[in-house]
Amino acid sequence: MRKEFVASFFVVILLQGFFFIKWPVGLYSLIFFVPFYLLGFRDLRQTRHAIKSNFPVFGHLRYLFESIRPEINQYFVESNTDGRPFSREQRSVVYQRAKAVLDTVPFGTQHNLYEQGYEFVTHSLYPKHVNSADLRVLIGSDLCKMPYSLSIFNISAMSFGSLSPNAIAALNGGARLGNFAHNTGEGGISPYHLAPGGDLIWQIGTGYFGCRTHEGSFDPELFKKNSSRPQVKMIEIKLSQGAKPGHGGILSGKKVTPEIAAIRHVPLGKDVISPPAHSAFQDARGLLRFISELRELSGGKPIGIKLCLGHRQEFEDLVNCMKEMKQYPDYIVVDGAEGGTGAAPLEFTNYIGTPGLDALVTVVDILEKSGLRQKIKIISTGKITTAFDIIKLLCIGADATYAARSMMLALGCIQALRCNNNKCPAGVATQDPSLYKGLDVDSKARRIKNFHQETLSAVAHVIGAMGLEGPKELGRQYLFKRVEESKIKNYAELYR
Ligand SMILES: Cc1cc2nc3c(=O)[nH]c(=O)nc-3n(C[C@H](O)[C@H](O)[C@H](O)COP(=O)(O)O)c2cc1C
Numbered sequence: 001m002r003k004e005f006v007a008s009f010f011v012v013i014l015l016q017g018f019f020f021i022k023w024p025v026g027l028y029s030l031i032f033f034v035p036f037y038l039l040g041f042r043d044l045r046q047t048r049h050a051i052k053s054n055f056p057v058f059g060h061l062r063y064l065f066e067s068i069r070p071e072i073n074q075y076f077v078e079s080n081t082d083g084r085p086f087s088r089e090q091r092s093v094v095y096q097r098a099k100a101v102l103d104t105v106p107f108g109t110q111h112n113l114y115e116q117g118y119e120f121v122t123h124s125l126y127p128k129h130v131n132s133a134d135l136r137v138l139i140g141s142d143l144c145k146m147p148y149s150l151s152i153f154n155i156s157a158m159s160f161g162s163l164s165p166n167a168i169a170a171l172n173g174g175a176r177l178g179n180f181a182h183n184t185g186e187g188g189i190s191p192y193h194l195a196p197g198g199d200l201i202w203q204i205g206t207g208y209f210g211c212r213t214h215e216g217s218f219d220p221e222l223f224k225k226n227s228s229r230p231q232v233k234m235i236e237i238k239l240s241q242g243a244k245p246g247h248g249g250i251l252s253g254k255k256v257t258p259e260i261a262a263i264r265h266v267p268l269g270k271d272v273i274s275p276p277a278h279s280a281f282q283d284a285r286g287l288l289r290f291i292s293e294l295r296e297l298s299g300g301k302p303i304g305i306k307l308c309l310g311h312r313q314e315f316e317d318l319v320n321c322m323k324e325m326k327q328y329p330d331y332i333v334v335d336g337a338e339g340g341t342g343a344a345p346l347e348f349t350n351y352i353g354t355p356g357l358d359a360l361v362t363v364v365d366i367l368e369k370s371g372l373r374q375k376i377k378i379i380s381t382g383k384i385t386t387a388f389d390i391i392k393l394l395c396i397g398a399d400a401t402y403a404a405r406s407m408m409l410a411l412g413c414i415q416a417l418r419c420n421n422n423k424c425p426a427g428v429a430t431q432d433p434s435l436y437k438g439l440d441v442d443s444k445a446r447r448i449k450n451f452h453q454e455t456l457s458a459v460a461h462v463i464g465a466m467g468l469e470g471p472k473e474l475g476r477q478y479l480f481k482r483v484e485e486s487k488i489k490n491y492a493e494l495y496r
Pocket of ligand 1: 342404
């Protein structure tokens with residue numbers, strides 16, 4: 001729309017010249033066009049709103065409708081606890097915290113506290129003070145030489161390719177400003193991940209992008225080179241992701257630009273296939289040997305695995321192998337079937353994989369039972385938009401959390417649901433320069449930092465209100481759910 005807007009300006013100037021002859025038509029039209037173009041050019045110059053920059057003048061309609069939203073809002077009933085897109089309430093809290101504007105709510109709760117499924121934590125008569133700067137956890141078992149102090153809230157895996165260069169640079173800039181970690185996603189480490197200087201978690205999927213031979217298998221030398229970058233603090237082997245577990249992917253040759261080819265180490269212009277399974281290992285023992293190889297090659301950095309829980313027995317077998325071989329990952333990321341993606345087949349998104357809470361409970365309990373829980377940290381995802389979402393995961397047993405889609409919201413995503421057709425109007429999930437140019441890297445990096453900082457500060461306040469010293473003291477006994485109209489149970493009772 002930017003180009004079209006500027007082009008239309010010149011057309012109007014020409015027509016204006018013509019109509020001026022037909023005085024006074026030209027004069028009347030000036031009254032309309034002058035404010036129209038003044039507003040449009042102001043939109044093009046501003047950096048706060050990608051939508052206004054990408055859609056000069058017309059972008060204001062969105063903000064106009066947003067401003068009358070409270071009146072419209074009451075006619076829609078929205079859930080904020082399930083796998084559907086984010087509700088207005090969830091989006092508002094992210095936008096407000098990202099913009100660092102007042103985020104209190106007026107009048108009282110807007111939830112029905114007597115509805116089945118309502119969840120809450122209990123507070124203490126003796127609140128404590130918790131410092132949000134202390135909300136970190138050390139990742140690295142006794143097998144790891146370079147443990148990393150991870151914030152309990154970080155940016156989840158989203159590749160350059162699924163997100164625009166400006167979005168990636170803004171996420172990483174936010175991570176640097178706020179001292180937390182940014183997961184690269186499986187598309188390799190791009191210059192946009194590196195330039196801002198934020199801490200990286202390098203994710204490796206079945207395509208081994210950034211550490212692959214030309215034939216597509218794992219290349220130890222390339223891995224060694226990239227993993228030794230000081231910015232790379234941890235390495236993550238992606239086994240599966242909640243939105244499409246067990247599904248591979250294909251990047252069409254048309255999209256393999258010289259830049260993508262260089263970042264992913266793939267031939268220019270040819271289709272790139274990410275198979276469903278890893279070629280570097282075929283079973284639990286192979287996976288544990290691979291983890292050990294990566295730890296060695298990286299000089300001892302923490303190595304994790306990411307999975308969406310599938311067959312429970314397979315996970316139990318993996319944990320048994322860990323005990324037997326005395327080899328284990330430094331951390332496990334548990335992603336729920338409700339997880340997000342840029343694009344996925346409908347069946348995989350809606351009907352495959354264990355939902356996040358059930359998966360987290362299972363993974364925590366199996367690790368506890370095996371005696372390995374102290375060695376392996378658990379990171380969890382789960383549509384986090386508020387401090388309560390984080391505290392809930394920590395109560396159930398996670399040590400730290402990742403967020404993907406709320407970070408997109410903080411970047412300016414309006415949930416247009418166009419991530420899969422390259423037409424994201426906010427410039428977040430697109431490779432179209434005319435759309436991502438409107439996303440201003442510096443101001444959005446500050447928003448990412450704000451969202452992280454404000455949310456963590458709320459986490460610290462809530463933990464303090466619960467009368468606890470820090471996140472390690474959280475447990476299932478503090479988290480309650482209304483299971484029937486007159487019955488409430490805590491999570492320790494719900495998941496025995
Ligand atoms: C646009 C997009 C791209 C993603 N790319 C990856 C990826 O490359 N690797 C991965 O493991 N997960 C990927 N994910 C999944 C997220 O990392 C995360 O696990 C999931 O969305 C759940 O977190 P959320 O509820 O905070 O969104 C992607 C998600 C989105 C929305």
